[in-house]
Amino acid sequence: MAASPRRVTIVGFPDVELLDVACPADVLDAANRHGARPPYEIRLATIDGQAIRTCSGLVLQPHLRLDQVAPDLDTLVVAGGWGSTTAASDERVLAHIRRLAQTSRRVASVCTGAEVLAAAGLLNGRRATTHWRWAAKLADAYPAVTVDPVPLYIQHGNVYTAAGVTSGLDLTMALVEADHGPTLAREVARSLVTYLQRPGNQAQVSLFLAGPPPEHREVRDLTAYIAEHLDADLGTPALATRAGLSTRQLTRLFDAHLGTTPGKYVRTVRTEHAARMLSGTDLPLATIARRCGFGSTETLRQAFLDHFDTPPSAYRRVHVRQAYG
Known part of the structure; x- marks a missing residue:
């Protein structure tokens, strides 16, 4: 006798982010096509069952109203988007979120969907994440929530929060692997031409993407020098002399223009460059450590543990597996 499907409801609202809905839905659909047993039954629900316009202007037609969603879901997912603040202030939406969360095996949010979970009281006393751009706003509005803007996604008990947009894909891949094992997850990743799974503790924003070069000339010149001379003496006295x-x-100057100390900035640049070398080359750890200015592989290891919460050997296994699997 076939097992009952895993019932998944994605909660949407006007001005929802399309990718916040599509990433979880498409990952679960791909899992079904690759033999997930039991399969996922994926439904989109809104407060009134009417079509919703997404942030991009495309229109989605939900399957049902929130009051029609039966309890005992496998997974409840709350999407994010520009309309999340309005949804978080709609007591009708919050009441249904609370009702369904009581009997769902797990509850998840993508991006600013965390604001809806927070407004419903589901993140109180929990560690959670959201899109880095809105993390401070969430933390200010909900002091009972420990907001961490760094990771791609966080699990605290049976509640999952994902950083934003495509991180919903990473989170859902992790859920599929937890449900059906790494073999099926690997097939889903190959089908979607994506990573098998970026680690949840991977930083949302790389230093190399965080913003434009600093406007201050001396700071800008030093950051360029640091990036090009990772194996040089980059201690604060040496940089000050230069x-x-x-x-x-x-x-x-570093505090004013980069928000950090020279030493911390140098360590972050070295660590992120080492991460790129680990995933893009087969160089030994000792060589990477030397080229990136770390005194030893142990110093490199400690930097990775501090920055990525994972050792460099494990980081390489994950990313090489993703790139070539």
């Missing part, structure tokens, strides 16, 4: 500044002046 810029013709005192160490105190240099530290103040």
Whole structure:
């Protein structure tokens, strides 16, 4: 006798982010096509069952109203988007979220869908994430929630929160692997031409993508020098001498324009460059450590644990498996 499907309801609303709906839905659909047993039954629900216009202007037709969603779901997913604040202030939506969360095996949000979960009280006392751009707003509005803007996704008990847009894909891939094992997850990843699974603790925003070069000339020149001379002496005294500044002046400039100290900035640049080398080359760890300015493989290892919460060997296994699997 066939097992009952895993019932999954995605909650949407006007001005929802299309990818916040599509990423979870398409990953689960791909899992079904590759033999997920029991399969996933995926439904989109809105407060009134009417079609909703997404942020991009495309229109989605839901399957049912929220009050028609029966309890005992396998997974409840709340999408994010520009309309999340309005949804989070709609007591009708929150009441249904609370009702369904009580009997769902797990509850998840994507991007600013975390605001809806927070408004429903489901994140109180939990660690959670959201899109890095809105993390401070969430933390200010809901002090009972421990907001961490760094990871791609976080699990706290049976509640999952994902950072934003495509991180919903990473989270759903993790759920599929938990439900059906790595073999099926691997087939889904190959089908979607995506990573098998970016680790949840991977940072949302890489230093190389975080923003434009600093406007201050000395700071901009030093950051360019650091990126091109990772194996040089990049201690604060050496950098200050190069810029013709005192160490105190240099530290103040880095804090004002980069929000960090020279030492922390250098360590982050070295660690992220090492991560790129680990995933893109087969060089030994000792060589990567030397080229990136780490004194030893142990120093490289400690930097990875601090930055990615995973050792470099494990980081390489995951990313090489993803790239060539």
